[in-house]
Amino acid sequence: MTGWVTDVHPTREELDACVHCGLCLPHCPTFRLTGNEAASPRGRITAMRAVNDGVLSVDEDFEEMLGFCLGCRACEAVCPGLVPYGRLFEGARAEIAAQRPTLVSSLRRRVLGRVLPTRRLVETGSGVVRILQKMRRLLPGAVGARLDGLRDLSDNPPSSLGRVAEPEGKPVATVGLLAGCVMDSWFGAVHHASIDLLRRAGYRVIVPRGQTCCGALAAHDGAAADAKRLAEVNRSAFAGVDIVVADAAGCSAHLADYRHWVDGGIDAETKDITVVIAEAIADGRLPTLEGDDPVVYQDPCHLRHAQRVTEEPRTIVRASGHRVTEIDPDGICCGAAGIYSVLRPRAAGELGTRKADQVRATGLTTVVSANPGCEMQLRTHLGDSYRVIHPVELYRERLLAESV
Amino acid sequence: MTLFDELVAVTDPERVTDRPFDLHLHSADAGLRTGEATVVVFAETTEEVCDVVRLAARHGVPLVARGAGTGLAAGAVPTEGGIVLTLTRMNTISDIDPVNRTAWVGPGVINLDLSRATAPFDLHFAPDPSSQQACTIGGNIANNSGGPHCLSEGSTVNHILAIEMVMADGEVVILGGAAPDPIGLDLRGVVVGSEGTLGIVIRALVKLTPDPPEVRTMLCAFPTVEGAAAAVSGIIAAGVVPAALEMMDQGMLVAVENWLHAGFPTESAAALIAEVHCAPEAADAEVDVIREVAEQEGATEVRVARDEAERALIWKGRKSAFGAIAQTAPNYYLHDTVVPRTRLVETISEMYRIADDADLTMMNVFHAGDGNLHPLIAFDATEPGMADKVHAAADEMVAACVARGGVLSGEHGIGAEKRDLMGTVFTELDLDAQARLKHVFDPDRVLNPRKILPAGSRCFDYGGSPLPEGTWI
Ligand SMILES: Cc1cc2nc3c(=O)[nH]c(=O)nc-3n(C[C@H](O)[C@H](O)[C@H](O)COP(=O)(O)OP(=O)(O)OC[C@H]3O[C@@H](n4cnc5c(N)ncnc54)[C@H](O)[C@@H]3O)c2cc1C
Ligand code: SF4
Ligand code: SF4
Numbered sequence: 065m066t067g068w069v070t071d072v073h074p075t076r077e078e079l080d081a082c083v084h085c086g087l088c089l090p091h092c093p094t095f096r097l098t099g100n101e102a103a104s105p106r107g108r109i110t111a112m113r114a115v116n117d118g119v120l121s122v123d124e125d126f127e128e129m130l131g132f133c134l135g136c137r138a139c140e141a142v143c144p145g146l147v148p149y150g151r152l153f154e155g156a157r158a159e160i161a162a163q164r165p166t167l168v169s170s171l172r173r174r175v176l177g178r179v180l181p182t183r184r185l186v187e188t189g190s191g192v193v194r195i196l197q198k199m200r201r202l203l204p205g206a207v208g209a210r211l212d213g214l215r216d217l218s219d220n221p222p223s224s225l226g227r228v229a230e231p232e233g234k235p236v237a238t239v240g241l242l243a244g245c246v247m248d249s250w251f252g253a254v255h256h257a258s259i260d261l262l263r264r265a266g267y268r269v270i271v272p273r274g275q276t277c278c279g280a281l282a283a284h285d286g287a288a289a290d291a292k293r294l295a296e297v298n299r300s301a302f303a304g305v306d307i308v309v310a311d312a313a314g315c316s317a318h319l320a321d322y323r324h325w326v327d328g329g330i331d332a333e334t335k336d337i338t339v340v341i342a343e344a345i346a347d348g349r350l351p352t353l354e355g356d357d358p359v360v361y362q363d364p365c366h367l368r369h370a371q372r373v374t375e376e377p378r379t380i381v382r383a384s385g386h387r388v389t390e391i392d393p394d395g396i397c398c399g400a401a402g403i404y405s406v407l408r409p410r411a412a413g414e415l416g417t418r419k420a421d422q423v424r425a426t427g428l429t430t431v432v433s434a435n436p437g438c439e440m441q442l443r444t445h446l447g448d449s450y451r452v453i454h455p456v457e458l459y460r461e462r463l464l465a466e467s468v
Numbered sequence: 469m470t471l472f473d474e475l476v477a478v479t480d481p482e483r484v485t486d487r488p489f490d491l492h493l494h495s496a497d498a499g500l501r502t503g504e505a506t507v508v509v510f511a512e513t514t515e516e517v518c519d520v521v522r523l524a525a526r527h528g529v530p531l532v533a534r535g536a537g538t539g540l541a542a543g544a545v546p547t548e549g550g551i552v553l554t555l556t557r558m559n560t561i562s563d564i565d566p567v568n569r570t571a572w573v574g575p576g577v578i579n580l581d582l583s584r585a586t587a588p589f590d591l592h593f594a595p596d597p598s599s600q601q602a603c604t605i606g607g608n609i610a611n612n613s614g615g616p617h618c619l620s621e622g623s624t625v626n627h628i629l630a631i632e633m634v635m636a637d638g639e640v641v642i643l644g645g646a647a648p649d650p651i652g653l654d655l656r657g658v659v660v661g662s663e664g665t666l667g668i669v670i671r672a673l674v675k676l677t678p679d680p681p682e683v684r685t686m687l688c689a690f691p692t693v694e695g696a697a698a699a700v701s702g703i704i705a706a707g708v709v710p711a712a713l714e715m716m717d718q719g720m721l722v723a724v725e726n727w728l729h730a731g732f733p734t735e736s737a738a739a740l741i742a743e744v745h746c747a748p749e750a751a752d753a754e755v756d757v758i759r760e761v762a763e764q765e766g767a768t769e770v771r772v773a774r775d776e777a778e779r780a781l782i783w784k785g786r787k788s789a790f791g792a793i794a795q796t797a798p799n800y801y802l803h804d805t806v807v808p809r810t811r812l813v814e815t816i817s818e819m820y821r822i823a824d825d826a827d828l829t830m831m832n833v834f835h836a837g838d839g840n841l842h843p844l845i846a847f848d849a850t851e852p853g854m855a856d857k858v859h860a861a862a863d864e865m866v867a868a869c870v871a872r873g874g875v876l877s878g879e880h881g882i883g884a885e886k887r888d889l890m891g892t893v894f895t896e897l898d899l900d901a902q903a904r905l906k907h908v909f910d911p912d913r914v915l916n917p918r919k920i921l922p923a924g925s926r927c928f929d930y931g932g933s934p935l936p937e938g939t940w941i
Contacts, residue, residue: 080798080848085791086498086538089602090578099510099556099576101537107493114492125489144727145794393584 161286177290355385575606
């Protein structure tokens with residue numbers, strides 16, 4: 065038995081936190097789909113423990129078990145034993161990368177660890193996507209469908225990198241905004257809304273040029289060395305700011321866990337944009353608007369489960385003059401899960417369909433979600449008669465409409 | 469054909485596995501004991517279950533039914549090897565009848581999902597084990613599971629009207645029916661609690677209970693465990709039978725609070741959770757009685773949940789308690805004994821004394837109203853000699869309960885874990901009668917063999933030794 069080979073492997077102490085009570089099982093999307101212990105959080109943890117104890121090795125089955133996991137961390141949020149599943153998952157994925165590399169998976173990790181963090185390459189890629197979007201009707205179904213979740217890239221506003229926005233009075237604090245890998249080129253409007261709202265809330269906002277991709281996708285896929293390198297770059301790029309803010313739930317969750325990748329983590333508070341804006345609304349630094357139009361709110365796993373942030377985005381939706389309609393008491397993953405929807409189309413499709421059905425059952429056509437992955441997945445499964453939008457965009461839209 | 473190939477032939481290649489990881493993961497439940505599965509099958513239909521049972525019988529290999537694997541007594545652990553038959557995929561709820569308050573439910577339906585499905589009709593399934601978010605109806609039936617609210621509503625056996633079951637020969641029978649008192653021998657009570665040793669439950673007609681008109685949930689903090697225990701019998705003696713009456717000691721309160729941040733009184737030695745279900749006019753009076761008794765027994769704080777959110781939080785804390793142990797130690801071992809309510813105070817003191825003497829960490833969280841104790845020893849199984857020390861103390865605790873007129877298991881079942889303690893509460897004659905019953909249902913001992921009944925339970929194969937083989941007393 066080979067055991068572990070990397071320095072980020074799941075540790076005995078982390079694994080010992082699980083008393084295999086099974087309370088996490090029904091919260092796990094893959095267990096819900098299969099009813100199989102091997103597709104459950106407890107099963108995955110027990111499998112890691114078996115490797116740790118030298119009973120079994122990192123083999124094909126171990127790889128499949130962890131490959132099927134969405135990394136949604138629903139199990140972590142409900143675990144009364146405080147098992148750090150997200151960390152265990154990244155450690156186990158890194159082991160798989162180290163012990164069972166294949167041509168395809170190594171290439172994929174290279175893309176996540178090297179290409180996505182390279183701005184020039186992302187811009188070139190986005191140019192190609194823009195052209196493909198224009199020829200959408202000529203493309204074969206499967207390829208075309210991949211594009212349906214995206215926003216129309218020709219509407220994407222100019223890059224926010226390098227911007228500095230000053231508030232009217234004395235700044236409450238300085239916020240460093242994470243531009244992300246594809247957020248800037250694909251969801252640029254979210255950055256624009258975030259920067260404007262932060263400024264209005266009294267923050268000085270900077271979008272440092274020296275920053276890079278947060279490294280979440282690399283970390284989830286086991287590209288540990290890249291994840292460490294990216295975390296170090298961002299640690300220096302954001303030196304001196306008071307709060308590092310990300311407006312994609314996946315990124316803010318990863319920033320919050322930077323201590324797993326770089327000593328001491330990032331040297332500032334890290335927060336999701338929805339938390340900062342909700343605080344400003346609660347303090348009266350941003351207004352609460354009148355209105356009661358119902359919209360659906362969808363919890364991104366990396367807010368709800370990884371960061372336990374559920375109230376803040378709802379506060380923003382309410383303050384924008386809308387009523388929140390709930391769809392899923394358990395917040396089961398929509399199946400997007402980073403690149404999961406590409407790697408595991410079947411499971412992702414089942415979860416996406418389930419989520420879309422829940423939305424359709426409400427009869428409403430606007431869905432608010434604070435993560436780009438969820439947004440694309442929802443749009444793919446709902447079609448273009450639905451509007452999927454980030455809470456800060458919804459709020460700013462109303463704010464501007466009111467002030468006219 | 470090998471057993472594996474035959475299983476594939478009657479089910480689906482994707483639902484039969486003997487891969488090492490799959491076998492390893494299906495060889496344990498939520499307890500400590502492990503076994504060694506030979507093959508794991510996921511059934512989806514009645515026909516498949518019948519075929520699998522027949523194959524097991526023909527090949528002479530044990531067949532162990534498995535629900536969610538939250539059992540604590542190794543009921544679903546393949547201690548003798550063989551087929552683990554997982555029933556989680558048979559999870560259909562059909563024929564919800566709001567007028568007669570019944571529904572047909574597959575064995576793999578999760579307990580809480582059933583109550584959620586019937587919520588639109590203001591009905592719920594009353595047995596609510598603390599594991600209800602995860603455990604299945606099949607497991608509940610097999611273990612005759614209880615829960616906090618079984619104090620007023622009774623355990624699973626009181627809520628099962630009919631059971632559709634595959635017998636050891638692969639035939640399907642329906643026991644009981646929609647009528648409250650079926651004609652002929654009522655075998656439901658035999659099957660509920662039989663832990664998968666008499667047949668495989670494939671469907672059940674369950675009784676649904678109307679949601680209470682008024683609910684009040686109280687949290688009372690006590691400076692001593694004995695005070696809390698005295699309040700338990702005091703409340704009931706005062707003429708109030710709360711819907712639920714649960715106790716958590718300080719160790720548990722701290723662990724749960726660390727995770728949930730719900731405002732549990734972590735400074736107190738113990739807390740009681742009391743819930744009353746009644747007509748709106750009666751609620752205040754019942755709350756007052758409980759408050760009065762609690763204060764007489766020294767309660768330092770009596771809190772009534774202000775709204776549904778606060779109430780839900782209190783229950784979430786209570787029901788997650790076992791899992792929260794993980795913060796203290798990687799393993800826990802617990803018993804599930806029941807003592808007469810009037811002897812609760814002395815029994816609890818005795819539990820702490822035993823743990824103290826053995827220098828072990830013990831916490832308590834239990835269904836106090838029923839006198840159903842869960843003294844829970846937290847430890848690290850990798851420490852040399854630890855497991856033996858824990859078992860010795862645990863056995864002493866059982867003996868202390870039995871000596872006070874208690875029984876072995878309130879709700880978790882006997883399985884393999886408590887099997888060898890059966891002799892402490894049953895005579896040879898009792899065990900023989902139970903073994904004969906098992907023989908009628910399963911003469912070839914295919915279904916979950918060597919569970920519940922210690923080896924040699926039948927008089928004619930009794931070796932004369934009062935301590936059956938494999939005993940770790
Ligand atoms: C945190 C925690 C809290 C708990 N709280 C309580 C509590 O408050 N009250 C309580 O009573 N228990 C409690 N338990 C114990 C456990 O949850 C219950 O015994 C539960 O009913 C087991 O259900 P399961 O689906 O997990 O069954 P499993 O563990 O999978 O199986 C249990 C037994 O049922 C048999 N079985 C399963 N399905 C079938 C079937 N279809 N036909 C025949 N036999 C079958 C198995 O062979 C086994 O013997 C708790 C456990 C945990 C981990
Ligand atoms: S991860 Fe947590 S909830 Fe899940 S089995 Fe382990 S201790 Fe229980
Ligand atoms: S991260 Fe999500 S998919 Fe993975 S084990 Fe946890 S709940 Fe299941």
